[in-house]
Amino acid sequence: MNLSDCDHPSVACLNPYETIRKYQCQSCGEVMMCECEKDVAYRFFPSNLSTSRELKTQNRFHVTLGFQEGVCNSCRGLPEEAYPKAQMYRLKSKIHRYYWREIYFETTKRFADWAESQGYQEYCIAxxxxxxxYTSINQTVVKEIKELHRINPKYIYEGESANEVITKNEVDVISLDGVYLKPSPGRAAILDRGEICSVEEFAKRHFERLGYKVLFTESVPFHVLFGVFMWLLIQDSTDSKVDMVGVGxxxxxxNGTKGDIIWTLLPExxxxxxYAQRRAKSIEEHFSMLPGSKEELFWLFEYWVDHSANLRQYLWAHRPQDLAKAKEIISILPADATxxxxxxxxxxxxxxxxxxxxMLVYNSCEFFFVEIKSSKDKLSEVQKNWIRGNKNYLHLPFKLVKIHKKGVIETAPLTLMV
Known part of the structure; x- marks a missing residue:
């Protein structure tokens, strides 16, 4: 096909999470950007315009046609697809998660204009x-976009409610009653037999009174397990897509100090x-050599923990307390579960x-994982995702503890026991 004859009737966005999106024509195969982002791209992101990495495979594509008119859905008069970011710190509200690009672009433009008016040549220095x-401008932008969404939403918020996730995935819910303190010292606080504690500590005491032991977990100890047991696979020097990358x-x-760059092998x-599809055979070979007993897994953990240090640095799975928790998890879970x-x-x-x-709750006969929610707390999107993954894949015993508000005590500010 003569490229000049192609009007690019159908395009696919290679990676919707890139700042400046690139699109591949499904007819001619050429890669381009949309003209509507040209000004902001050249002004703020000139180094991000020549290549793109496809989201699923991270394969690199070169931009071949530059900016073209009528490429993105908005310019074609089509509904804009939503690509919300994961719910995490500073991205908790749906406005922040769904409109992250719009907020970033508009905040950057307004702040850069202000910086220029103050004599700055580089807005990043300003x-x-x-x-x-910058924070004040960002808050104004968020407020304006929130109002625009109320009047004429660009994106349709999707996702199941917490109750739908709980019901559909057959989550066992344990209901507890607690007397909450008001005002609370930052986080929800509950009175337990005359002591003030967090909701997590309240749940921990509940299970301990039933004869269980409790290990607080959350996510990072599992990142440690992954780093230690998978480093040999991930950092395989024979993998054609492995390259040397540097991390702080x-x-x-x-410690609040300036450290050296840590270099580690990592596939692109x-x-x-x-990655899992590309390396399916190697993954199976790796699992075939992993031990099948918790005693052997524990020994291998100790043997590989130093070898995995650089990968764990990359994963933020380096802290001693998380290493200790990972070792406890190995000792508690059956090897097959690990x-x-x-x-x-x-x-x-x-x-x-x-x-x-x-948390992980256990005794000599059983174990189960527990998510704890106070009376007003809700499941986050990433927690919903884990519950779905557990139901469909992990099959780990899991319970949700909901601590209902039995009463409220007015009190002076106190220190919370966690």
């Missing part, structure tokens, strides 16, 4: 010097479902690494 101005020293960051498609967790993560790490439950 942001460092006047972060409070996480321990130095924790790490953490994607495409191996299943590793398989679950390697098949789509970035899609599955968040949302793990608050």
């Amino acid at each position: 942001e460092r010097d006047h972060h409070e101005v 020293d996480r321990e130095a960051f924790d 498609d790490f953490g994607t479902s495409g 191996r299943q967790i590793l398989r679950y993560l390697v098949e789509d790490y970035w899609g599955r690494y968040l949302g793990w439950p608050d």
Whole structure:
């Protein structure tokens, strides 16, 4: 086909999470950007315009046609597809998660205009010097976009409610009653036999009174397990897509000091479902050599923990307390459960690494994971995702503890026991 004859009737966005999106024509195969983003792209992101990495595979594509008119859905008069970001710190509301690009673009443009009016040539330097101005502009932009969404929504919010997720995935819900304190010292606080504690501590005491032991977990100890047991696969030097990447020293960051760059091998498609598909044979070979007993897994953990240090730095799975919890998890779970967790993560790490439950409850006969919610707390999107993944893949015993408000006590500000 003569490229000049193609009017690009159908295009696919290679990676909707890139700042400047690139689209591949399904007819001629050429890669382009939409003219509507040309000004902001050249002004703020000139180094991001020549290539794109496909989301699923992280394969690199070169932009071949530059900016073209009528490429994106909005310019074609079509509904804009939503690509919400995961719910996490600073991205908790749906406005922030769904309109993240619009907020970023508009905030950047307005702040850059302000910076120029103040004599700055580089807006990034102005942001460092006047972060409070940037924050104020960002808050104004969010407020305006929220109002625009109310009047004429660009995106349709999707997703199941917490109750739908609980029902559909047959989650066992344990209801407890608690007397809450008002005002609470930052987080929800409950009175337990004369002591003030967090909702997590309240649930922990409940299970301990029933004869169980409790290990607080959340997500990071599972990142440790992944880093230690999978480093040999992930950092396989014979993998054609493995390259050397540098990351900041996480321990130095924790200590508030300047550290050296830590260099580690990493495949360019790490953490994607495409990686698992591409490396399916190698993954099976890796699991075939992993031990089948918890005693052997524990020994291998100790043997590989130092070898995996650089990968764990990349994963932010480096802290001693998380290493200790990972070792406890190995000692508690059956070996098959630990191996299943590793398989679950390697098949789509970035899609599955968040949302793990608050605690692991166990005794000599059984174990189960527990997520704890106060009377007003709701399941986050990543927690819903974990519950679905557990139902469909992990099959780990899981319970949701809901601590209902039995009463409220007015009190002076107190220190919370966690």
